[in-house]
Amino acid sequence: MEVLPIEIKFSIIIAILLMVVIVVFLIFIIVLYYRRQMIFTKEERLKEMEHRTQLLQQEIDYRKKMQNEHDRVSHDLHDDLGSGITALKLQTQFIKQKTTDLNISQNIEELLQTCDELNVSMRQILWNLKVGDDELENVVQRTIQYTKSFFAKTNIEVHISKSQIGHDRISANTRRSLFLCLKEALNNVYRHSKCKNVEVKYSQLENILLIDVIDDGVGLINAEAKGNGLKNMEARMVALDGSFSILPSEKGLHLQMLVDLEEEYLK
CATH class of the missing domain: 3.30.565.10 (Histidine kinase-like ATPase, C-terminal domain)
Known part of the structure; x- marks a missing residue:
């Protein structure tokens, strides 16, 4: 069997080593590429999650603002209408004390009952509109x-x-x-x-x-x-x-x- 010259053997070894180096280098490049892709994907997902979190926080802030405004309007309605109905009732009671006509007194009593019913209805409406x-x-x-x-x-x-x-x-x-x-x-x-x-x-x-x-x-x-x-x-x-x-x-x-x-x- 013919023995290959030392130069050819050396060239073959160098060629094999170069191929190994190239393969390792290619594997390294591929791994690095996929790693960067994974990092990029995670960063994109993180940005998307941050964006969603911001939108959710904005929605929460908006709902809180609307609830605060709803509570304010409800309280204003309760205070303004309640005080108005109370003032009307007091005025009606004052008129009732000044009159001696039985028919008028009966009508005034019905008006007083209507004031009480309005007050109950207002509280019922505000309760029904209550948030939470x-x-x-x-x-x-x-x-x-x-x-x-x-x-x-x-x-x-x-x-x-x-x-x-x-x-x-x-x-x-x-x-x-x-x-x-x-x-x-x-x-x-x-x-x-x-x-x-x-x-x-x-x-x-x-x-x-x-x-x-x-x-x-x-x-x-x-x-x-x-x-x-x-x-x-x-x-x-x-x-x-x-x-x-x-x-x-x-x-x-x-x-x-x-x-x-x-x-x-x-x-």
Whole structure:
């Protein structure tokens, strides 16, 4: 076997070494390129996250500003309208003390009652517009007060019952929707039921809140022909992932509103 000259062997070794060096260099370049790409990508992601954080902070600041403005307007309305109604009531009481005419005194007494009703209505509106969460017990008490006030000058007897109502937090959206549904239910009772008694029941089973409105009137003549009021109530409860049902009743109408407080609060 012919032996290669030393010069050729040396050249082959040098060539192999050069190829190894070139391969290592290329690997180094590729690794460096991908490393820089990774750093660039991370920097871009970081910039994007910083941008999103800034936008989120701006949104939070805007919402805080709007909430502060909302609170200011609510307080101004409460103070200005409240003081105005109080001044009107004082003036009316002063006039009542000066008159001796029984008919005028009776009209003045009705005006005084109207002032009280306006004051209650104003507080109810401001509460309904309140931003932020509330306690369930407080919401129930507010709706009970509204129910009693709503039927105060009617011939309908009101019966209120509540059981196992806790101190769960309830969102502003849920509070408002429940209140509007209850108002519509009571309005339907007054306008259409021709009843003598109405019962409003509040109950809670763990996270489930149930509100039942039951009257002893004429009931729903055509169960399939729901009016706009009932349809609106159903739509509001569905929007809360709750339910609105017309339950069987021996006499009158039985409406039930159901909402999962925890499920809606986490939305």
